[in-house]
Amino acid sequence: xxxxxxxxxxxxxxxxxxxxxxxxxxxxxxxxxxxxxxxxxxxxxxxxxxxxxxxxxxxxxxxxxxxxxxxxxxxxxxxxxxxxxxxxxxxxxxxxxxxxxxxxxxxxxxxxxxxxxxxxxxxxxxxxxxxxxxxxxxxxxxxxxxxxxxxxxxxxxxxxxxxxxxxxxxxxxxxxxxxxxxxxxxxxxxxxxxxxxxxxxxxxxxxxxxxxxxxxxxxxxxxxxxxxxxxxxxxxxxxxxxxxxxxxxxxxxxxxxxxxxxxxxxxxxxxxxxxxxxxxxxxxxxxxxxxxxxxxxxxxxxxxxxx
Amino acid sequence: xxxxxxxxxxxxxxxxxxxxxxxxxxxxxxxxxxxxxxxxxxxxxxxxxxxxxxxxxxxxxxxxxxxxxxxxxxxxxxxxxxxxxxxxxxxxxxxxxxxxxxxxxxxxxxxxxxxxxxxxxxxxxxxxxxxxxxxxxxxxxxxxxxxxxxxxxxxxxxxxxxxxxxxxxxxxxxxxxxxxxxxxxxxxxxxxxxxxxxxxxxxxxxxxxxxxxxxxxxxxxxxxxxxxxxxxxxxxxxxxxxxxxxxxxxxxxxxxxxxxxxxxxxxxxxxxxxxxxxxxxxxxxxxxxxxxxxxxxxxxxxxxxxxxxxxxxxxxxxxxxxxxxxxxxxxxxxxxxxxxxxxxxxxxxxxxxxxxxxxxxxxxxxxxxxxxxxxxxxxxxxxxxxxxxxxx
Numbered sequence: 001x002x003x004x005x006x007x008x009x010x011x012x013x014x015x016x017x018x019x020x021x022x023x024x025x026x027x028x029x030x031x032x033x034x035x036x037x038x039x040x041x042x043x044x045x046x047x048x049x050x051x052x053x054x055x056x057x058x059x060x061x062x063x064x065x066x067x068x069x070x071x072x073x074x075x076x077x078x079x080x081x082x083x084x085x086x087x088x089x090x091x092x093x094x095x096x097x098x099x100x101x102x103x104x105x106x107x108x109x110x111x112x113x114x115x116x117x118x119x120x121x122x123x124x125x126x127x128x129x130x131x132x133x134x135x136x137x138x139x140x141x142x143x144x145x146x147x148x149x150x151x152x153x154x155x156x157x158x159x160x161x162x163x164x165x166x167x168x169x170x171x172x173x174x175x176x177x178x179x180x181x182x183x184x185x186x187x188x189x190x191x192x193x194x195x196x197x198x199x200x201x202x203x204x205x206x207x208x209x210x211x212x213x214x215x216x217x218x219x220x221x222x223x224x225x226x227x228x229x230x231x232x233x234x235x236x237x238x239x240x241x242x243x244x245x246x247x248x249x250x251x252x253x254x255x256x257x258x259x260x261x262x263x264x265x266x267x268x269x270x271x272x273x274x275x276x277x278x279x280x281x282x283x284x285x286x287x288x289x290x291x292x293x294x295x296x297x298x299x300x301x302x303x304x305x306x307x
Numbered sequence: 308x309x310x311x312x313x314x315x316x317x318x319x320x321x322x323x324x325x326x327x328x329x330x331x332x333x334x335x336x337x338x339x340x341x342x343x344x345x346x347x348x349x350x351x352x353x354x355x356x357x358x359x360x361x362x363x364x365x366x367x368x369x370x371x372x373x374x375x376x377x378x379x380x381x382x383x384x385x386x387x388x389x390x391x392x393x394x395x396x397x398x399x400x401x402x403x404x405x406x407x408x409x410x411x412x413x414x415x416x417x418x419x420x421x422x423x424x425x426x427x428x429x430x431x432x433x434x435x436x437x438x439x440x441x442x443x444x445x446x447x448x449x450x451x452x453x454x455x456x457x458x459x460x461x462x463x464x465x466x467x468x469x470x471x472x473x474x475x476x477x478x479x480x481x482x483x484x485x486x487x488x489x490x491x492x493x494x495x496x497x498x499x500x501x502x503x504x505x506x507x508x509x510x511x512x513x514x515x516x517x518x519x520x521x522x523x524x525x526x527x528x529x530x531x532x533x534x535x536x537x538x539x540x541x542x543x544x545x546x547x548x549x550x551x552x553x554x555x556x557x558x559x560x561x562x563x564x565x566x567x568x569x570x571x572x573x574x575x576x577x578x579x580x581x582x583x584x585x586x587x588x589x590x591x592x593x594x595x596x597x598x599x600x601x602x603x604x605x606x607x608x609x610x611x612x613x614x615x616x617x618x619x620x621x622x623x624x625x626x627x628x629x630x631x632x633x634x635x636x637x638x639x640x641x642x643x644x645x646x647x648x649x650x651x652x653x654x655x656x657x658x659x660x661x662x663x664x665x666x667x668x669x670x671x672x673x674x675x676x677x678x679x680x681x682x683x684x685x686x687x688x689x690x691x692x693x694x695x696x697x698x699x
Contacts, residue, residue: 030428033429034428034429034431034432034433035432035433035436036432124311124312124313125313128313128335128647198426198427198428199426199498201426202648205426205648206426207423207424207425207426207651208424208647208648208650208651209313209647210319274428274429275429276427276498277422277425277426277427277430277496277498277499277502278425278426278427278502279498279501279502280501280502280646280648280649281335281648282646283501283502
């Protein structure tokens with residue numbers, strides 16, 4: 001029963017609220033950078049409510065079940081991941097061994113759900129977007145996993161998030177070390193790709209393939225995808241915080257630090273997405289398999305060496 | 308590999324005008340491209356033939372909202388060519404100032420759009436913010452932000468007040484540093500290089516073969532510019548240089564346009580500070596029978612107008628050829644073999660203006676095209692023959 005409360009209260013509600021807020025910050029900062037006014041505070045929520053009230057359209061020839069299920073699968077996995085992360089932060093002792101692996105798996109599901117929805121809609125542009133997303137996953141998962149090895153090594157080969165938090169609480173945050181910093185850099189780029197933001201928004205690429213994988217989505221389906229993406233804007237930086245930056249602590253001044261860390265990460269994401277053009281898919285994969293993987297390997301070696 | 312058709316258009320977030328590209332792709336690679344225009348035909352030439360010579364200027368101005376000066380420029384030159392007369396020096400300078408201001412705003416608009424196509428929305432917004440400044444300048448000079456209504460056969464409609472000049476020059480001076488910054492940003496940004504260098508190359512031979520015009524030709528190393536080749540207005544009276552780059556890829560086209568803006572600012576300033584005194588209008592009364600041609604270097608290339616007069620107060624025949632008409636076929640060599648990701652920026656790189664280029668497309672109720680190219684050529688020859696007979 002207590003876990004159900006965790007899922008509903010923290011995993012869904014709190015994450016959604018913070019995610020929507022973060023997406024508002026992202027949009028507002030972007031607008032100010034571009035000499036625009038930007039949306040009012042409630043705009044992300046209003047968008048989603050408006051979309052939820054619209055008709056559900058399924059394109060002719062699409063696989064109905066897969067098309068309608070895809071957004072829900074994505075949203076469910078994000079809710080589950082957020083629950084696990086909150087659980088770890090609130091009570092580091094309560095999580096189970098191997099939850100890191102579960103989180104990494106679940107973080108791939110949103111992308112998979114986009115691929116699923118794209119292929120199910122039977123639109124050539126959607127298929128193109130879905131295949132790009134697939135290539136992108138192949139690209140960024142390798143350096144992402146390698147970079148995650150660093151906190152694992154640093155916390156004494158533990159695959160429990162709780163242990164990592166405790167280790168950072170005792171010995172200082174991982175980002176403070178050379179290996180931790182390198183791995184953090186790699187993860188930031190992977191995070192940008194996972195969020196599907198410029199320069200790695202190849203799967204949606206509005207001006208190239210008109211929305212790509214989600215081109216056929218409208219109404220509630222699109223709303224759920226939107227909500228999923230907004231929640232990821234909380235979940236992924238939160239995950240990075242846990243891995244490298246000591247997570248969110250609830251004792252006094254540390255809570256304020258935690259909030260600042262999170263806002264800083266969101267600001268970094270916004271800055272990256274506003275100061276770069278979109279790369280091509282081949283360039284993205286080359287970037288992740290080349291320099292990023294090299295950097296991640298270097299970070300792992302440094303971590304083994306003890307730096 | 309299986310071939311798929313990827314449609315871009317007739318309505319697409321990429322395009323601000325309706326036109327239709329059919330890309331035949333193998334995976335992500337483009338195997339063939341088909342362009343069809345004709346979604347927005349307005350019959351401007353016919354409209355112009357129904358107005359007086361003076362009224363036509365306003366119709367012609369509305370062919371295109373962006374190069375709204377080049378068309379009247381070419382048209383008024385064509386009408387002046389019928390008589391023939393030379394317009395007063397002051398009118399020439401004012402025409403040059405307006406044309407160059409338009410070039411800056413058009414190139415900035417394109418630069419912003421190019422950024423948008425590459426997913427670089429910050430550049431989009433910044434370039435358009437800067438464009439507002441130049442539009443303000445145009446408003447001070449002509450009273451309008453766009454469609455300046457400054458041209459008339461025989462001169463210009465409005466004078467530039469000498470009191471306005473220092474302020475305008477100051478304003479242009481304030482734009483130049485930002486343009487310099489843009490130039491630096493274009494030359495230094497590594498991701499921009501990765502996206503545009505070596506993409507959509509048009510070689511010098513191909514550019515010549517397709518008779519490409521304007522920046523499209525100049526970026527491929529073909530030094531072709533009406534302002535230098537057959538100087539008109541004040542272009543032979545002020546110092547400026549034609550920008551030519553060699554590689555013909557998208558990057559060169561971006562760079563070329565940024566550099567051209569700096570040259571335009573230079574021309575504007577030189578013209579404003581050396582504005583000669585005198586009349587601004589010849590006050591033409593009648594246009595004698597005859598024919599005349601006029602051309603002007605629009606931001607996209609050479610605009611060409613042909614006007615025939617039969618002695619009445621309206622043109623008997625008016626023919627418009629916009630630069631995009633010549634630049635469109637270059638897609639055949641630039642886009643085939645590239646990937647879909649690059650398609651949009653290559654399509655945009657010639658700075659296409661479809662409303663200028665629109666041609667008639669006749670379709671039946673089921674949407675099938677009724678005439679092919681040969682039919683249209685035959686119809687056009689028949690019509691020319693008819694006109695020729697009526698002229699005798």
